[in-house]
Amino acid sequence: MRWKFWKESLTEETRQTEFFKPGAVYHTSDKSSLPSNAVRLSPAQLSIMEYEVAKNWKNKREIFSYLYAPQMCGSISAATGLVFTNHLRQSLKLSRYGVGRLSTYASGVFIPFALTGLTYHRFVSQRQNVSDKCQLCAINRGVAIQLLNGFLQPMILTTTACFAVAKAYKTIALPAFWDLRKQSSIVTKIFKSARLQIGAALLLNVGFAVFFTIRQREGYLLIKEEILKRYSIKSSNI
Structure with missing residues (x-):
């Protein structure tokens, strides 16, 4: 630190x-x-x-977000990745056979947690505490980082890892990797069945990013x- x-x-x-x-x-x-x-x-x-x-x-408690906003945003990203990973593992029958736990959870949970915390600290916390006078700019950066690293990244990494493991262990019949039309059809069907969870994850990522960014600024003003x-x-x- x-x-x-x-x-x-x-x-x-x-x-x-x-x-x-x-x-x-x-x-x-x-x-x-x-x-x-x-x-x-x-x-x-x-x-x-x-x-x-x-x-x-x-x-x-008054300066909790000032101290731990990057870690909290990273935790939200990890929770989102955990939801995506569990859903994909069940849909692709990876949980039934107990295969690929490390590769799928590492890509869907640990990587988003680390990258979200690092990027939030670098582009939101440091700028907001030293030189950034525009709170709306900080909020926009926080939301953008959270959507990219806390929502889209877990979805893409988890999908790629789970499909690779399912293909390697043949847990279900999957088309060839170069058959993008059939691959996208399966991915759409899987995520369509979890649209409520995905919508909730999207709202939570945006909401928590706004909340922690505002609270971090308030904590900084108290310390200032x-x-x-x-x-x-x-x-x-x-």
């Missing part, structure tokens, strides 16, 4: 003298207005300040306000 890395890479003396000294911390877009004793904060240093405040926060008070920062433009 960025907090742990930067926290451990700096000594206590460095942290105290560089940017934790009250009354000598400024943040402004106009560099010419900075006094001679001003300390320039990099995004990494600002992240350390956020960590120092967040780790001692009394009510962790505390930083302004604690370290006597001369500008509120963080």
Whole structure:
């Protein structure tokens, strides 16, 4: 994690003298207005300040989404992949014969969980906490990431993995891989029988992405306000 890395890479003396000294911390877009004793904060240093405040926060529920939004969005992706994987395994009779568990669940559950968390942290959390002033932009990015990595990706990866395992173990009669018309007909029939689950998964992915992005922004604003008070920062433009 960025907090742990930067926290451990700096000594206590460095942290105290560089940017934790009250009354000598400024943040402004106009560099010419900075006094001679001003300390320039990099995004990494600002992240350390956020960590120092967040780790001692009394009510962790207030900043839960700020700390764990990427993990929560990744969990929603994993749950969606689990639903798709179970449905496909039953439809292709993989569960009956108990084959291909590792390959199907790894592609449908673990990969979406990891990629959703990483991309959300990189393109939503980091930008929103440092430079992004547009909350609607952050919400749009969060929803796009969730739909891509939390909905479409599990559907595609799980379908590919389950069909490959079913073809290898001959659990049901399947057309050749190059016969795309028959393949698409079978896929459509399988997912049509689970349209309610798919619709619910789609709505949940969108809803949770919006919720956690908004709550993460609210948590950041609380931490920002505390930083302004604690370290006597001369500008509120963080």
